Amino acid sequence: MSPTRVAAVVPCKDEADRIAATVRAVAALPAVGRVVVVDDGSTDATAAVARDAGADVVRHERNRGKAAALGTGVAHVRGLERTAGEDPAPLLFVDGDLEGTAAELGVLTDAVLSGEAAMTIATLPAQLTSGGGRGLVVGLARDGIERLTGFRAVQPLSGMRCLTPRAYDAAAPLARGWGVETALTVDVLRAGLTVLEVPCELQHRVSGADWRGQLHRAGQYRDVWLALVRRGWRPWHRG
Numbered sequence: 472m473s474p475t476r477v478a479a480v481v482p483c484k485d486e487a488d489r490i491a492a493t494v495r496a497v498a499a500l501p502a503v504g505r506v507v508v509v510d511d512g513s514t515d516a517t518a519a520v521a522r523d524a525g526a527d528v529v530r531h532e533r534n535r536g537k538a539a540a541l542g543t544g545v546a547h548v549r550g551l552e553r554t555a556g557e558d559p560a561p562l563l564f565v566d567g568d569l570e571g572t573a574a575e576l577g578v579l580t581d582a583v584l585s586g587e588a589a590m591t592i593a594t595l596p597a598q599l600t601s602g603g604g605r606g607l608v609v610g611l612a613r614d615g616i617e618r619l620t621g622f623r624a625v626q627p628l629s630g631m632r633c634l635t636p637r638a639y640d641a642a643a644p645l646a647r648g649w650g651v652e653t654a655l656t657v658d659v660l661r662a663g664l665t666v667l668e669v670p671c672e673l674q675h676r677v678s679g680a681d682w683r684g685q686l687h688r689a690g691q692y693r694d695v696w697l698a699l700v701r702r703g704w705r706p707w708h709r710g
């Protein structure tokens with residue numbers, strides 16, 4: 472029998488202002504059976520706010536990065552399922568900063584629960600707040616994924632994803648830090664599974680053009696580069 476509910480995993484670092492609205496919107500999705508928030512060493516009240524909003528909260532005492540937070544969340548979900556005698560559910564990865572727009576994520580779960588795709592990825596519309604990126608990280612991820620798999624992603628860094636247990640296992644253990652989305656796409660495709668990008672009306676906090684935003688992009692670039700090279704991409708071999 473195919474599963475009817477998914478388990479949502481929400482990695483968060485200092486999202487106290489946004490996490491309550493995100494948790495409520497995700498928990499209200501008919502296809503979501505569990506919401507696990509992983510507080511990745513926040514220095515604000517993220518964990519308490521998420522708990523008050525009804526999430527099951529796991530905490531990293533110190534910051535370990537988004538990929539580690541996802542891994543911790545999935546391990547927690549699998550432990551709860553074992554205790555309850557349930558089969559592993561499909562997973563829904565949701566960033567903590569979507570607030571009420573997370574209510575739109577049903578399009579991701581529909582295509583996985585119906586068997587149409589093993590992994591769906593949300594593509595976002597133009598954001599209300601403009602960012603400060605020049606497309607360098609996005610371009611690196613898109614070109615690297617295409618070189619390794621033939622798949623040309625519209626938004627290769629998008630973290631909002633729904634995936635079957637088999638798709639998750641194909642990518643586990645997850646690539647570190649900001650390389651996780653790029654690696655997931657490559658690993659799931661290489662396992663012969665179907666990946667589908669689906670437009671979804673989400674709004675998130677966009678990284679700015681200030682030094683903090685550019686430092687963030689430098690970290691993203693490093694992690695995406697490492698994830699691609701570890702999967703056999705050789706940027707110095709052209710053609």
Ligand SMILES: O=c1ccn([C@@H]2O[C@H](COP(=O)(O)OP(=O)(O)O[C@H]3O[C@H](CO)[C@@H](O)[C@H](O)[C@H]3O)[C@@H](O)[C@H]2O)c(=O)[nH]1
Binds near residue numbers: 566568
């Ligand atoms: O050390 C950290 C840093 C961030 N987060 C959380 O990870 C999510 C995404 O982080 P964010 O700062 O919003 O990153 P962006 O640059 O806006 O992220 C884009 O690019 C990332 C890949 O580089 C993807 O993970 C995101 O889904 C995509 O929106 C948010 O819920 C954060 O709270 C952690 O859990 N741990």
Ligand SMILES: O=C(O)[C@H](O)COP(=O)(O)O
Binds near residue numbers: 605608677687688
């Ligand atoms: O702002 C963004 O879209 C991400 O941080 C990626 O940055 P980029 O514009 O350099 O690809």
